Amino acid sequence: MRWISAQLSAAFRVLTLVGRFSTGKARLKSVLLTPLTKAMRRVYLDHSATTPPDPRVIEAMLPYLTEKFGNASSVHLWGQEARAAVDRARRQIARLISARANEIVLTSGGTEANSLAIRGVCEAAASHGQHIITSTIEHPSVRGAIDSFEKQGWEVTRLPVYGDGIVRTEDVRAALREDTVLVSVMLANNEIGTIQPIAEIGALIRAARAADHRHLSFHSDAVQAAGRVAINVEALGVDLLSLSGHKIYAPKGAGALYVRRGVRLVPQQIGGHQERERRAGTESVANIVAFGAAAELAQKEKDARNEHTRGLRDRFESEVAARIDEITFNGNRELRLPHLSNISFRFIEGEGLLIHLDMQGVAVSTGSACSSGTLEPSPVIRALGRDEELARGAIRFSFGKDNTEEDVDYVVEALVHAVTSLRHLSPLSRQTAAVT
Numbered sequence: 001m002r003w004i005s006a007q008l009s010a011a012f013r014v015l016t017l018v019g020r021f022s023t024g025k026a027r028l029k030s031v032l033l034t035p036l037t038k039a040m041r042r043v044y045l046d047h048s049a050t051t052p053p054d055p056r057v058i059e060a061m062l063p064y065l066t067e068k069f070g071n072a073s074s075v076h077l078w079g080q081e082a083r084a085a086v087d088r089a090r091r092q093i094a095r096l097i098s099a100r101a102n103e104i105v106l107t108s109g110g111t112e113a114n115s116l117a118i119r120g121v122c123e124a125a126a127s128h129g130q131h132i133i134t135s136t137i138e139h140p141s142v143r144g145a146i147d148s149f150e151k152q153g154w155e156v157t158r159l160p161v162y163g164d165g166i167v168r169t170e171d172v173r174a175a176l177r178e179d180t181v182l183v184s185v186m187l188a189n190n191e192i193g194t195i196q197p198i199a200e201i202g203a204l205i206r207a208a209r210a211a212d213h214r215h216l217s218f219h220s221d222a223v224q225a226a227g228r229v230a231i232n233v234e235a236l237g238v239d240l241l242s243l244s245g246h247k248i249y250a251p252k253g254a255g256a257l258y259v260r261r262g263v264r265l266v267p268q269q270i271g272g273h274q275e276r277e278r279r280a281g282t283e284s285v286a287n288i289v290a291f292g293a294a295a296e297l298a299q300k301e302k303d304a305r306n307e308h309t310r311g312l313r314d315r316f317e318s319e320v321a322a323r324i325d326e327i328t329f330n331g332n333r334e335l336r337l338p339h340l341s342n343i344s345f346r347f348i349e350g351e352g353l354l355i356h357l358d359m360q361g362v363a364v365s366t367g368s369a370c371s372s373g374t375l376e377p378s379p380v381i382r383a384l385g386r387d388e389e390l391a392r393g394a395i396r397f398s399f400g401k402d403n404t405e406e407d408v409d410y411v412v413e414a415l416v417h418a419v420t421s422l423r424h425l426s427p428l429s430r431q432t433a434a435v436t
């Protein structure tokens with residue numbers, strides 16, 4: 001046991017020394033760890049990145065990968081079978097958000113849904129105004145699409161989220177201009193889980209539209225919120241809302257954009273007549289069926305899943321708070337998704353902690369973005385006003401329906417071990433200062 005621990009620690013020192021180039025680290029790590037990981041417990045706490053497909057969902061999709069392989073646009077029996085399956089899934093997805101089936105545009109995932117919403121609406125409304133309002137904590141797929149309009153000369157107002165990670169409706173009101181054509185604010189954040197006041201903002205947008213601001217649209221990215229927060233598109237007052245199957249226990253490959261009836265959208269994929277001319281391309285039938293089945297299960301099991309993951313998350317947080325000092329919980333702790341915890345560990349690089357935990361079989365994530373060989377601290381944590389060190393030391397733990405209390409207890413032990421070792425090595429740490 002002591003030998004394994006020494007090996008892990010030596011391996012980690014080597015990994016730390018090879019620098020910040022993650023491909024090199026990953027290769028070296030796989031060489032060093034292959035013999036050690038065999039019998040290790042593995043705990044997946046990265047459900048905000050993706051969820052393991054539910055066996056019931058896989059069972060529902062399998063016939064559409066085998067005997068029911070038809071193209072949903074074909075006229076014959078195979079085609080009709082596929083069409084019926086796509087339509088059923090569309091209804092299941094619509095029910096999850098209390099929308100009409102014909103308001104659902106099926107896409108390849110959340111990124112495409114966000115891109116279609118933002119590009120589609122802005123291109124359609126460009127002659128009426130070129131101003132967009134968004135928040136500082138949007139997912140890169142929203143941020144990137146909006147940045148591309150800014151590069152073309154559009155004006156963008158990015159709203160602050162203060163210390164708690166929440167946009168203020170008053171700030172949206174103050175930012176609205178005559179030439180604003182799009183407001184895009186996510187329903188729940190992917191790194192810290194904070195839930196935004198979408199219904200309040202929706203009511204504000206509706207009132208503005210009623211007062212002759214006819215070309216204003218409201219989009220919300222609900223990829224992280226779906227299946228965890230009750231969503232009723234009417235009550236939220238959104239015109240467009242993005243969803244993704246693989247965050248709710250379906251495989252990767254299907255998502256959806258809710259488009260309220262009457263909203264004008266320029267299609268971004270041109271070709272066939274699928275999706276009522278709003279998104280051309282042969283439907284990925286099996287993935288859509290899986291997404292539909294997952295949406296139905298998410299609706300039925302939402303409360304039980306939330307209660308379960310909240311219990312695990314709260315147990316985890318109270319154990320961590322009791323056993324590790326110099327930590328900061330990121331984001332409002334009430335108005336947040338029940339399965340997610342984001343914690344900054346002072347004196348530690350999140351990336352190092354992630355690798356240390358991975359070596360102990362635990363999967364978590366950082367919000368860091370690897371760009372041109374340097375690790376940028378998470379812009380979401382920075383937006384909360386945290387200093388760079390805390391932003392670099394942030395880790396997201398996201399629990400799922402199949403995690404157990406034993407998983408939590410194992411991860412707490414692994415975390416205590418990792419933090420202690422890393423702080424011992426850290427030049428920033430007081431412990432190191434005391435030793436040297």
Ligand code: PLP
Pocket residue numbers: 048049108109110111112114139141186188189190221223224244245246255
């Ligand atoms: N929006 C949010 C908030 C997300 O968390 C993600 C995925 O991480 C996406 C959009 C992109 O979804 P997809 O992975 O389906 O493209």
